[in-house]
Amino acid sequence: MKKLFVLALLIVGITTIAQEENRNQQGNEMGQFSPEQQIQLMLKKMTLELDLNDSQQKEVSAIISEKIAKKEAMKSEMKSKKDKEVKLTNDERFAMQMKMLDEQIATKKRMEKILNAKQFEKWASLKEEHQQNRQGKSKGKPQSKRQD
Numbered sequence: 318m319k320k321l322f323v324l325a326l327l328i329v330g331i332t333t334i335a336q337e338e339n340r341n342q343q344g345n346e347m348g349q350f351s352p353e354q355q356i357q358l359m360l361k362k363m364t365l366e367l368d369l370n371d372s373q374q375k376e377v378s379a380i381i382s383e384k385i386a387k388k389e390a391m392k393s394e395m396k397s398k399k400d401k402e403v404k405l406t407n408d409e410r411f412a413m414q415m416k417m418l419d420e421q422i423a424t425k426k427r428m429e430k431i432l433n434a435k436q437f438e439k440w441a442s443l444k445e446e447h448q449q450n451r452q453g454k455s456k457g458k459p460q461s462k463r464q465d
């Protein structure tokens with residue numbers, strides 16, 4: 318009986334670890350591609366989801382490329398600060414959050430000009446759905462404790 322119980326615990330443990338590794342690999346999907354490849358993939362997905370025409374594709378491609386360039390710059394800046402072990406102050410974090418939100422507002426306005434009403438509505442719902450999925454995934458992961 319004890320052996321059966323230990324075996325069952327072992328199987329459950331192995332299954333849990335395997336699923337956790339699989340989740341970690343799925344989240345890194347876009348990170349393995351070059352920025353140009355990321356732009357192309359995102360543009361194709363948006364074209365399929367929103368039925369974009371050629372002129373819309375060109376304009377959306379420009380927005381995506383700017384977004385990815387800013388993301389890469391932010392990543393390298395944060396990595397260099399982390400390597401130097403520089404902690405951000407609350408004011409710096411606040412400024413960074415404000416900058417990100419301003420960029421999101423500007424992107425939303427640009428997308429509203431590019432897309433028709435139906436496409437914009439679908440884009441907004443897809444964006445919201447994506448954000449909810451990201452929040453759901455992050456809730457399942459253990460949060461690292463930061464020291465301020």
